[in-house]
Amino acid sequence: MLRLSVHRNELAERNSAPPGCLPAAWAVLGRPHRAEVIARSGSDGFRQKQGLLSLVEGLAEAGDGTRAHEIARGFSGPEDRDAALAALARGAARGGDLEQAESVAVGVAQPVYRATALAAVARSAASRRTEDLTSHRRTSH
Incomplete structure (x- = not known):
């Protein structure tokens, strides 16, 4: 029983602070629902804000700018909203x-x-310009 309790506490502690980039990674991998659940699971306001900023950035990178905008507009203060728009x-x-x-x-x-x-x-x-020039040089030779 004691081992089970210790294991439960270890899991709870691990899940209370997921890596900040995890929501973005899930969004880019095409799993936006999972990304949002993780982002909103932060144990305090700061961790949740960091998760949501990561989510906004990942959604935008994955091409879901509409959802990224919705989440960014949901931030209450102007500074947090600007941080979210910058992430987008x-x-x-x-x-x-x-x-x-x-x-x-x-x-x-x-x-x-x-x-x-x-x-x-x-x-x-x-970066795009450099790639275009490199590609052009390869095809012209």
């Missing part, structure tokens, strides 16, 4: 939707979040 822009940029990423990024009010979002757009655009 980063995810959309990483997923290749540079138009959506830029559109969301320029609408972020807080300068630090806007800067990180726009930097992600620039990195993705530069």
